[in-house]
Amino acid sequence: MPLSFSQFSSYLRCPRQYEYGYIKKLSKKISAGESFGSSIHNALKKWGEHEMVTSNKQRVTSNQLQLFIEDTPSSPQLTEDTLLELWHSSFIVEGYETRVEADMARLKGEQIMRFFYDWWQQQEHSVVLVEKGFSLDIQGQTIKGRFDRIEEGENGLKIIDFKTSAVRSQHTVDADLQLSVYALACEACLEQPCAELAFLFLTEEGMTEVATQRTPGQLTDAKKQIVHLQGRIAEGDFHPTPGRDVCRGCPYRGVCDVAAV
Ligand code: SF4
Structure with missing residues (x-):
């Protein structure tokens, strides 16, 4: 069964939230x-x-x-x-x-x-595509997602993802699985490597762009992480991971018996 990256995000936030939703x-x-x-x-x-x-x-x-x-x-x-x-x-x-x-x-x-x-x-922007869905195969499993925006930069393609959430640190963005999936999808669907990835945080305080890149080794690790998560979901591992931040934004906190808020 194809999984969307939104489903993976939900599972990463809290496996029980995924269970409730999907x-x-x-x-x-x-x-x-x-x-x-x-x-x-x-x-x-x-x-x-x-x-x-x-x-x-x-x-x-x-x-x-x-x-x-x-x-x-x-x-x-x-x-x-x-x-x-x-x-x-x-x-x-x-x-x-x-x-x-x-x-x-x-x-x-x-x-x-x-x-x-x-x-x-x-700066100049050469837009290649906006809001375009993709379908990515990783070891026989299909992952669906959507690019917000891809630009053609001096060094190649740049994937931009818009976020209205709080700004994340460079360290977090460097390790972000969603961006790794985008880089894999870019190679697979557009048949071009992704030169740069960026989250563009849009908040009332201002715009913050946090850019990063992925090495071939990081992309291999991302595939392993996806396969591992798929395995846990298939086994029905929905052990909750409550926390104040994650539970505060969870739409199921009213029915969850371990909600931290
Ligand atoms: S309320 Fe918290 S623990 Fe319960 S499902 Fe939501 S995120 Fe998970």
């Missing part, structure tokens, strides 16, 4: 944090698509094939106002307890979009 399939409400993250991803997906249309137009123009410009999809100017419009049209109201909470999230998102625009303006 084995017992307990229903859960979308949280405000999940809703906000989806809104941010939707807005930046549309922005990335506009970037790709704009760069295609420029490419056609530089080839002096202006006649074809009329056939390309229309795209607005890549301005901060456009990005803010995309944010407001992408905002998902579901998940918030009150109208005030939703309005606060809208304002927070506006600030994040401004930070993103400042980051984006600092």
